[in-house]
Amino acid sequence: MRRARIAPSLSARPAPMTPRLRHLFPLALAAAAVLAQAQPAADDKQQALREFSAAYGIAELWPQMTPKIARDSLPRLREAAFADLAADPPPGREARARAEARLDALVAAARRELQAALQAIDADELASYTAFAIYAKYFETAEIRAMTAFFGSPTGRKMTALSPAILAETREPGAKDVLARHFSEDELREVAAFWRSPLGEKMSRTALDIREDMHRHFIERSEPAVQDLARRLAKQAEDDAARP
Secondary structure (H helix, E strand, C coil): CCCCCCCCCCCCCCCCCHHHHHHHHHHHHHHHHHHHHHHHHHHHHHHHHHHHHHHCCCCHHHHHHHHHHHHHHHHHHHHHHHHHHHHHCCHHHHHHHHHHHHHHHHCCCCCHHHHHHHHHCCHHHHHHHHHHHHHHHHCCCCHHHHHHHHHHHHHHHHHHHHHHHHHHCCCCCCCCCHHCCCCHHHHHHHHHHHCCCCHHHHHHHHHHHHHHHHHHHHHHHHHHHHHHHHHHHHHHHHHHHHHC
């Protein structure tokens, strides 16, 4: 009996790979391998950044910066407050002039209130952004771990804790050997060795860029607080001007 011929199914034999697919297949495998290796590396850097943030005390840096940022933000507050008043001015030229004069005085006296509003911003969120978005941009994982090793050491922790006082002393007239007032000779050698190392020099070179990045992020995060205070000041100025 003649056997019936069975037509081959589509899955019985794989279709031959075209030259284009033969070319792309190794690339796809290579890309998958790179991604598989990149994820552990990214996780390792994230962990290194968390440890550095804790050792360097980044969350504590933000409250120290707030007074200066509040002072620098007064022009921004003034512009927002006057824009709010101009958008809904009191009727009459004299009433408008009184409100503007009152608002000018209120804004000039609002630095402490602005500082309090800025200090209410979540320092932990700011610290996370500083570590994971800013320091991550400038330093590799090995460098971050080396910075953690120094700033997590007794000398490094001491330097971080005393930084505000040391900075204030350096601004005093005739300030000399400020570090020598606070550190032993061994500690001074350790500090000098770090800041003269390639990593310490890199931290010094990037310090201004990092501060500018931090300031830019803080301005963005603080905008709602500034706008809220501006509206309240404009309302108060208008209410005060309406009183006989």
